[in-house]
Amino acid sequence: MADVKLRDIRKSYGATEVIKGVDIDIADGEFVVFVGPSGCGKSTLLRMIAGLEDITAGTLEIDGVRVNDLEPSRRGIAMVFQSYAIFPHMTVRENVAFGLTINKVSKADKEAAVANAARILQMEHLLDRRPSELSGGQRQRVAIGRAIVRDPKVFLFDEPLSNLDAALRMDMRMEIGKLHQDLGASMIYVTHDQVEAMTLADKIVVLKDGQVMQAGAPMDLYHNPANLFVAGFLGAPSMNFIPVSVTEVGPDTVTVSSPSLDAISVPRKGRDFTTGQTATLGVRPQYLRPVGADAGMLHGTVVLTERLGSETVVDVKLANGSKIIAALPQDMVMSPGEAVSFTFAPDQAHAFPE
Amino acid sequence: MATISADNHGLRLAVRYVVLTLIAVIFIFPLLFMVMSSLKPSDQLLRDTASLRAFLPVGDIGFDNYTDAFSRAPVGLFVFNSVLVTGVTVLLSLFLCSLAAFSFAFLKWKGRDLLLGIIIATLIVPFETIAIPLLLLVSKLPWIGLEGLQFGWLNTYRVQIIPWIADGLTVFLFVQYFKDLPRELIEAARVEGASWWQIYRRVVMPLAGPVLATAAILKFLVMYNQYLWPLIVVQQESYRPVMVGLQYFFQLDTAWGEIMAYLTIITVPVLAFYLVMQRAFISSIASTGVKG
Incomplete structure (x- = not known):
């Protein structure tokens, strides 16, 4: 178990910089999730921590030691790959014990470690099988088992669930969460799935174009996104963005309005605005409440209703042509073409300057 | 509809078997001719x-050609060589070429x-172009053996082995x-x-079964069929391989029965x-159907 420090980490392929100065602190025992769209550099960053990619510039410390130039095996890490990367010619037992065999651990210790990992992952009955006889979820378990037996300081997961089907993904997600609780080890987890990020993480690091957009506790990022990208990336359905213009700037609030939105004062949260500039107002679909036409702030007509069971998602076209989404209680039904009005609490809305 | 498509399927299968059988016959007949002729x-x-009698064991059948062949040439020695x-x-080639390929495929180095x-x-360079330079080279190369330092590799096993280990x-x-x-x-x-x-x-x-089998078969055929190179570098009967040994049967009278x-x-x-x-090849194919 150890802390991990990234200081101004950079990665270039020739003239193209793909990681542009990343600073991240990962505390001992913390579960950190790197999340972002495809090509944002999250996997590259993880591979740099693992030692599978060179670090062009910056400092990487694991447990207080600079490890930039250390071989992967000497960094105290274990990695679980998206494609599992378990060896097809070995049994599960041989796969799990591979690192111990390589490092000439005694037979008794090896067997004890494998038995322990198998117990934690409930795969004792699979030990003598070959990977070709296992399902996707079982193979991923083997890959995790191989990581556990090495007792690493830091676990690295590279999109470990993306090859699994939806139901299995949820089971394995819970198991990984439980594994973190049981082992208490530092874990770094890469995913493009914001549900995995929200549910697993102690700390989420949102990446875009090789830069950290925001890092913090999941609910902190959810409630206080630092910018439009984070606001739009976290949360499902994603946050509604309404183009507005700034009519008044106060010490703590900013007042905005648009043709389809009555004037509203929302928290400034330290952002700089000037009167007359255009801005974006963000409101999560869950915070929109349908009201009578006279009481509402947003007015439009229903385009589409999707009943998901736990909630009803309604697509609404505003008067100015832009579209918003409202997530309503499951028993609320609206028909296409119906005129609707919504209201929301000003302190649940976010204003972002253009 | 179902019966028509089933008939179609049966017809296609029949055509396929006929074609395959024809191909098999074309490949087997020379071998059959060889074996049958060796008995006459x-x-x-x-x-x-x-x-068509050429392909049938008819007439004056016997193993006389075999005993004659053994008495005319040291067949066992040639086969052993x-x-x-x-x-x-083949063994050295599989080991050294796979090591080189490992470096090319997985390691990063300049050049x-x-x-x-x-x-x-080098694949496009025919052996005939380098045969003479290679002969000059091996005729002078040093070697440390049981008798101490010697020069010249002619009339040895190593001259037939070492130049052929690595190939493109x-x-x-x-x-x-x-x-x-x-x-x-x-x-x-x-x-x-x-x-x-x-x-x-x-x-x-352990995952390279198919390519090991392929490379081994190709190398085996090249080496077993060696003719020009051993003809140049081996003058002593004791190191002569089978293909060069065929010469023994074309002297004075050509004994076709013994040749067969x-x-x-x-x-x-x-x-x-x-x-x-082939067995290794098939079993390795069967075990590679694993994702990840």
Whole structure:
């Protein structure tokens, strides 16, 4: 178990910089999730921590030691790959014990470690099988088992669930969460799935174009996104963005309005605005409440209703042509073409300057 | 509808079997001709070539040609020489070429791609162009053996083995196969602490069954069929391989029956090797149907 420090980490392929100065602190025992769209550099960053990619510039410390130039095996890490990367010619037992065999651990210790990992992952009955006889979820378990037996300081997961089907993904997600609780080890987890990020993480690091957009506790990022990208990336359905213009700037609030939105004062949260500039107002679909036409702030007509069971998602076209989404209680039904009005609490809305 | 498509299917299957049978017959007839002819006296053998009798064990049948062949030439010695030279070359070639290919496929070093390009380019150089320079080279090369330092490799096994160990085709086959292995397997092994040698031995080579079988079969055929090179570098009977040994049967009188008997004998190691490798080939194919 150890802390991990990234200081101004950079990665270039020739003239193209793909990681542009990343600073991240990962505390001992913390579960950190790197999340972002495809090509944002999250996997590259993880591979740099693992030692599978060179670090062009910056400092990487694991447990207080600079490890930039250390071989992967000497960094105290274990990695679980998206494609599992378990060896097809070995049994599960041989796969799990591979690192111990390589490092000439005694037979008794090896067997004890494998038995322990198998117990934690409930795969004792699979030990003598070959990977070709296992399902996707079982193979991923083997890959995790191989990581556990090495007792690493830091676990690295590279999109470990993306090859699994939806139901299995949820089971394995819970198991990984439980594994973190049981082992208490530092874990770094890469995913493009914001549900995995929200549910697993102690700390989420949102990446875009090789830069950290925001890092913090999941609910902190959810409630206080630092910018439009984070606001739009976290949360499902994603946050509604309404183009507005700034009519008044106060010490703590900013007042905005648009043709389809009555004037509203929302928290400034330290952002700089000037009167007359255009801005974006963000409101999560869950915070929109349908009201009578006279009481509402947003007015439009229903385009589409999707009943998901736990909630009803309604697509609404505003008067100015832009579209918003409202997530309503499951028993609320609206028909296409119906005129609707919504209201929301000003302190649940976010204003972002253009 | 169902019956029509079933009939269609049956018809297609029948056509396929007929075609395959024809192809099999075309490939088997020369072998059949060889084996049957080896059992007949030369005059009958030549008479039979005018009819289908050439493929049938009819007339004056016996094993006289075999005993005559053994008395005319040291057949056992030639077969032993060829099997030894071929076997050792194949084993060394698989080992050294796969090691080279491992480096080309997985390690990063300066000039790697250029060197690989040059090695692959040697594929277009025919052996005949380098035979004489190579002869001059091996005739002067030093060697430390039981008798101490000597110069010149002529009339040895090593002159038939060493120049043939490394070749562009074998390296290329291995490089292509290695590059298609999932990169994450190699990375996982590295993270687990395996050295490059351990990755080669424990991860890559156990998965290389198909390419090992392919490379071994190709190399075996090249080596077993060696004629020009041993003809130049081996003058002593004791190191002579089977193909050069064929000369013994073309002196003064050409004994076709004995030639056929000799050919039948020297075909046996080829068939045996092929059957063994075919099993390895098929079983390795069966175990690679694994994702990740």
